[in-house]
Amino acid sequence: MLKLPGHIPGLGDLRDLLSGAPSLTELAKGSTVWLAVTGLSRAGKTVFITSLVHNLLSALHNPNRMPLLKVVGEGRLIAAKLEGAKAHLLPRFPYQDNIEAMATTPAGWPQATADISEIGIDIRFMPTGLVGDLLGRISGGAATLKLRIVDYPGEWLLDLPLLSQSYAEWSRAMLALWRRGVRAEAAREYLGFIADHQADEVTSEAVAKQAHDLYRALLITGRDKHGLSYLQPGRFVCPGGLGDVPYLWFAPLDVPEGTSPAAGTLGALMEERYEVYKREVVTKFYEDYFRNYGRQIVLVDVLGALLAGRDAFEDTRLATEAILESFRYGQHNILTRLMGSARVERALFAATKADHIPDNQRDNMSALLRNMAALPVLEARGSDADIDVTTLASVASTVEGTQDIDGKHEAVVIGRPVGGAKQKKFFSDAIPIRPPRPDAWGAPFLEIPKFEPPLIDPAPVDGIPHINLDLALDYLIGDRLR
Ligand SMILES: Nc1nc2c(ncn2[C@@H]2O[C@H](COP(=O)(O)OP(=O)(O)OP(=O)(O)O)[C@@H](O)[C@H]2O)c(=O)[nH]1
Ligand SMILES: [Mg+2]
Known part of the structure; x- marks a missing residue:
C-alpha cells in the first residue's frame, strides 16, 4: 500500500x-x-x-x-x-x-x-x-x-491499406503499379500469366497456386534486384513464422472495373483467401x-x-x-x-x-x-x-575528416570498407532536402561502401x-x- x-x-x-x-x-x-x-x-x-x-x-x-x-x-x-x-x-x-x-x-x-x-x-x-x-x-x-x-518487419505495416480495400480494388491498384516504369519490365512473366488466366475463369487450385508462386517470386525479385519496397502483401516478402499456409495462396488478377468475382471462379477463390489473410494475419497483428x-x-x-x-x-x-x-x-x-x-x-x-x-x-x-x-x-x-x-x-563506423578537392577544403568520412586492407576517405555531394526531380537522377552522387564496424x-x-x-x-x- x-x-x-x-x-x-x-x-x-x-x-x-x-x-x-x-x-x-x-x-x-x-x-x-x-x-x-x-x-x-x-x-x-x-x-x-x-x-x-x-x-x-x-x-x-x-x-x-x-x-x-x-x-x-x-x-x-x-x-x-x-x-x-x-x-x-x-x-x-x-x-x-x-x-x-x-x-x-x-x-x-x-x-x-x-x-x-x-x-x-x-x-x-x-x-x-x-x-x-x-x-x-x-x-x-x-x-x-x-x-x-x-x-x-516494417513490411507488415504495408498491409494496413488492404483492410479498407476489397480484393478487386486491391488487385486493380497493384496491377496498375506493376504496369508502370521499372516494375513493368520485372513483372513481364506474371502479367503474361494472368493475361492467360482471367478472374472469371473456372476456379483451379493448381492455377491459383501457380499465380501465387509467380507473384511472390516477383515481389522478392522486385526487392532484391530492383530495390523496390512498396510490396504488398507484406507477408509474401517477410512471412515471419506463418509457414506456407493455403490461405496465402492468392495474387492479384485483372478484375474489370465495376465488377467483383462471381462464385466458382478463380477470382472468387483468390478473394476468399485475401479476406482470410486480412482477418487472420493483418487484423491479428494490429490487435495482438x-x-x-x-x-x-x-x-x-x-x-x-x-x-x-x-x-x-x-x-x-x-x-x-x-x-x-x-x-x-x-x-x-x-x-x-x-x-x-x-x-x-x-x-x-x-x-x-x-x-x-x-x-x-x-x-x-x-x-x-x-x-x-x-x-x-x-x-x-x-x-x-x-x-x-x-x-x-x-x-x-567512420570518423570525420577533411580532404582538399578541386582546391576546396571538403568534409569527408574515413572508414574501412568490409574486406578492405586500409581506411579510406569518402566524400559525398550535398544530400538534397527534397526528393530529387526526375531530371536530377544522373550518375550516382555518392559512394556508400559497407563499412566494417569499429x-x-x-x-x-x-x-x-x-x-x-x-x-x-x-x-x-x-x-x-x-
Ligand atoms: N555503417 C553503418 N552500417 C549500418 C548501420 N546500421 C546498419 N548498417 C548496415 O546495414 C546492414 C543491415 O542492418 P540490419 O540491422 O541487419 O538491418 P535489418 O533492418 O535488421 O535488416 P533485416 O533483418 O534484413 O530486416 C548491416 O549489415 C550493416 O551493414 C550503422 O549504423 N552504420
Ligand atoms: Mg534484422
Missing part, C-alpha cells in the same frame, strides 16, 4: 500526480514501456537494437556514450540489466550473438532477421522532482522501468501486437534509397508514406477500431547509417526524410501519435560509438525516466 510521506503536497498536486500512468507504486515496483523498432528490410533494425541494448548496459560504466539520454546525462541511472529468462510469447532478440559477431576479428554485422523478436531491460533510476521526492519516502528513492524492445507498442521507431535507409536510383527511391517514398498511415488514427476508422483504447503515443522516423556522410550533411538527411514522407503536411493537420524525424547511426568490447563496459542514439531514445522513452 502507498504510505503517504510526512509532508503532504496539495491535494491538487497529488491528484495530478496519481492520475498519470504509471502510479507511484508501479514506479517503485517497475512499470513497463514497449518500444517497437521497425523499418523495411536492411534498414538497420537489428544493428539499432543491438547497439541500444549494449549502450544502455554500458551506460553506468561509460556515461559519455549516452549523455543526451537525460537519465544518464543527469547521473540518475542506478543500474541497467538484461531481464532474466521469462515465459514471453515472442522469440528472444539475439543480442549476445549479435554483439559477438560485431566484436570478433575481423568484425562482422549481425545476420538478417526474418521474424518478430523481443528483449527486455530493467532500468533502475532516480526519478526527478515531486515524484522522486514521494518515491524517496516509500521505496528508498529508486524507480524501475522495464523496457521491452521488439524488432518486427501493434496496439501494445506505445513507442515506435521507424528506421529508413534514406541513403540506400538515394543510391539505388529514381524508381527505388520513389518506391521507398511510397512505402514510407504507407507505413506512416499506421500512426494516423485521425484519418483511419479502421485503425482506431483495431487499436481500441490503445494508442501509439510517440513515433520517431529515423534516417539510418548517418556515419556514411559527414556531420554537415545530416540535417539535410532529416529534411529529406521529412519531405519524403509528407511529414510537414501531417504536422500542420495534427496527428494522434506524436511524430518526429531524426538522423542517426546506431554504430558509427572495434567493440563484447562486455558491456565501454559501449559502442553512435550518432544520436541517445537523443532518439530520450525522445522515445525519456518521459518515463523522469
Whole structure:
C-alpha cells in the first residue's frame, strides 16, 4: 500500500500526480514501456537494437556514450540489466550473438532477421522532482522501468491499406503499379500469366497456386534486384513464422472495373483467401501486437534509397508514406477500431547509417526524410501519435575528416570498407532536402561502401560509438525516466 510521506503536497498536486500512468507504486515496483523498432528490410533494425541494448548496459560504466539520454546525462541511472529468462510469447532478440559477431576479428554485422523478436531491460533510476521526492519516502528513492524492445518487419505495416480495400480494388491498384516504369519490365512473366488466366475463369487450385508462386517470386525479385519496397502483401516478402499456409495462396488478377468475382471462379477463390489473410494475419497483428507498442521507431535507409536510383527511391517514398498511415488514427476508422483504447503515443522516423556522410550533411538527411514522407503536411493537420524525424547511426563506423578537392577544403568520412586492407576517405555531394526531380537522377552522387564496424568490447563496459542514439531514445522513452 502507498504510505503517504510526512509532508503532504496539495491535494491538487497529488491528484495530478496519481492520475498519470504509471502510479507511484508501479514506479517503485517497475512499470513497463514497449518500444517497437521497425523499418523495411536492411534498414538497420537489428544493428539499432543491438547497439541500444549494449549502450544502455554500458551506460553506468561509460556515461559519455549516452549523455543526451537525460537519465544518464543527469547521473540518475542506478543500474541497467538484461531481464532474466521469462515465459514471453515472442522469440528472444539475439543480442549476445549479435554483439559477438560485431566484436570478433575481423568484425562482422549481425545476420538478417526474418521474424518478430523481443528483449527486455530493467532500468533502475532516480526519478526527478515531486515524484522522486514521494518515491524517496516509500521505496528508498529508486524507480524501475522495464523496457521491452521488439524488432518486427516494417513490411507488415504495408498491409494496413488492404483492410479498407476489397480484393478487386486491391488487385486493380497493384496491377496498375506493376504496369508502370521499372516494375513493368520485372513483372513481364506474371502479367503474361494472368493475361492467360482471367478472374472469371473456372476456379483451379493448381492455377491459383501457380499465380501465387509467380507473384511472390516477383515481389522478392522486385526487392532484391530492383530495390523496390512498396510490396504488398507484406507477408509474401517477410512471412515471419506463418509457414506456407493455403490461405496465402492468392495474387492479384485483372478484375474489370465495376465488377467483383462471381462464385466458382478463380477470382472468387483468390478473394476468399485475401479476406482470410486480412482477418487472420493483418487484423491479428494490429490487435495482438501493434496496439501494445506505445513507442515506435521507424528506421529508413534514406541513403540506400538515394543510391539505388529514381524508381527505388520513389518506391521507398511510397512505402514510407504507407507505413506512416499506421500512426494516423485521425484519418483511419479502421485503425482506431483495431487499436481500441490503445494508442501509439510517440513515433520517431529515423534516417539510418548517418556515419556514411559527414556531420554537415545530416540535417539535410532529416529534411529529406521529412519531405519524403509528407511529414510537414501531417504536422500542420495534427496527428494522434506524436511524430518526429531524426538522423542517426546506431554504430558509427567512420570518423570525420577533411580532404582538399578541386582546391576546396571538403568534409569527408574515413572508414574501412568490409574486406578492405586500409581506411579510406569518402566524400559525398550535398544530400538534397527534397526528393530529387526526375531530371536530377544522373550518375550516382555518392559512394556508400559497407563499412566494417569499429572495434567493440563484447562486455558491456565501454559501449559502442553512435550518432544520436541517445537523443532518439530520450525522445522515445525519456518521459518515463523522469
Ligand atoms: N555503417 C553503418 N552500417 C549500418 C548501420 N546500421 C546498419 N548498417 C548496415 O546495414 C546492414 C543491415 O542492418 P540490419 O540491422 O541487419 O538491418 P535489418 O533492418 O535488421 O535488416 P533485416 O533483418 O534484413 O530486416 C548491416 O549489415 C550493416 O551493414 C550503422 O549504423 N552504420
Ligand atoms: Mg534484422
